[in-house]
Amino acid sequence: MNTIEKWKKLIDILLDFTASDAERDDAAMDLSNYSNDEVISSLLEMARDDKVDDMTRASCGESLAIILIDTNTFSTEIHDSLEGISKTEFIKIIKHNKREWIDKIDH
Incomplete structure (x- = not known):
């Protein structure tokens, strides 16, 4: 199975x-290994549902945070659209793995 199919x-x-x-x-956790608009959109949709x-x-x-860290691209739009447990986990991963972004996230 090729990467796109997976x-x-x-x-x-x-x-x-x-x-x-x-x-x-x-599936949500495994998607952290892929960085494209469709993956990000799907993760965001389910994170907010x-x-x-x-x-x-x-x-x-968590997967959204990992994707942003792996691509070294912080997204205020993604951060601001998360809430509840998905935002808590997003922030936790950022704080643990990308300390220089702490000033970009809510405390």
């Missing part, structure tokens, strides 16, 4: 409300 399959699992919470959470369980929302926030 991230698209992971997005399909993440967005599939019939998949188990564990499968969706694993209150119908998604907290574990998966938290993993979406």
Whole structure:
């Protein structure tokens, strides 16, 4: 399976409300390895959806932070659009891995 197929399959699992919470959470975490607009958009959508369980929302926030760190590109738009557990986990990952961005995030 090539890389494109893998991230698209992971997005399909993440967005599939019939998949188990564990499968969706694993997909959210695995998506941290891919940096493209479709991945980021899907993670952001699920991070902000209150119908998604907290574990998966938290993993979406973590994955978004990891993607930004890996690409060395902070996004105020992503940061500002997160809330609750997804924002908490996003900030935690940034504080732990990219201390120079601390002034860009809410405390």
